[in-house]
Amino acid sequence: MAEVRLDPMTSEEYATYHRDAVLAYAEAHVSAKSWPADGARQRAIDEYAELLPEGVATPGHHLYTAWNGDRKIGMIWFAERPHGADRVAYLYDISVDADLRGQRHGEALMRAMEHEVRSAGLKAVRLQVFGNNSVARSLYRKLGYIETNVVMAKNLD
Numbered sequence: 001m002a003e004v005r006l007d008p009m010t011s012e013e014y015a016t017y018h019r020d021a022v023l024a025y026a027e028a029h030v031s032a033k034s035w036p037a038d039g040a041r042q043r044a045i046d047e048y049a050e051l052l053p054e055g056v057a058t059p060g061h062h063l064y065t066a067w068n069g070d071r072k073i074g075m076i077w078f079a080e081r082p083h084g085a086d087r088v089a090y091l092y093d094i095s096v097d098a099d100l101r102g103q104r105h106g107e108a109l110m111r112a113m114e115h116e117v118r119s120a121g122l123k124a125v126r127l128q129v130f131g132n133n134s135v136a137r138s139l140y141r142k143l144g145y146i147e148t149n150v151v152m153a154k155n156l157d
Helices: 011-031 040-051 105-119 136-142
Strands: 007-008 061-070 069-085 088-097 125-127
Touching: 007 040, 007 105, 007 136, 011 040, 011 061, 040 105, 061 088, 069 125, 105 125, 105 136
Parallel strands: 088 125
Antiparallel strands: 007 061, 061 069, 069 088
């Protein structure tokens, strides 16, 4: 398995990430049929602005650039959130560069993130994944994540 090092994302890296992530997030919602195409991009921009008003300096949010040696392989973002009496990590985004997918970098990236979560004293990792993202769902199951609730929908048009 690949060795992954997580470095805090720089402001310059964040600018590139933000530009690409907003578009990908909007497209994922449209593809999953959870948002209509009309207005999806603006809705994604608004959600990112609410979640990360100070970009990489937003308190309680941890954004990392992932490296294998001197090669950038992707990124990961989690935030500290209350959950009952505990504090947990909520995974907002993970991405492996397209040309490196299928080489177990995602697994290594998740394990590196889990190390950071433990180091921060957090008790668990929670996440949400689009139902149509079978690759991510398979990865999470392989790593021991379980489904705690499922949202289903049916369009009637």
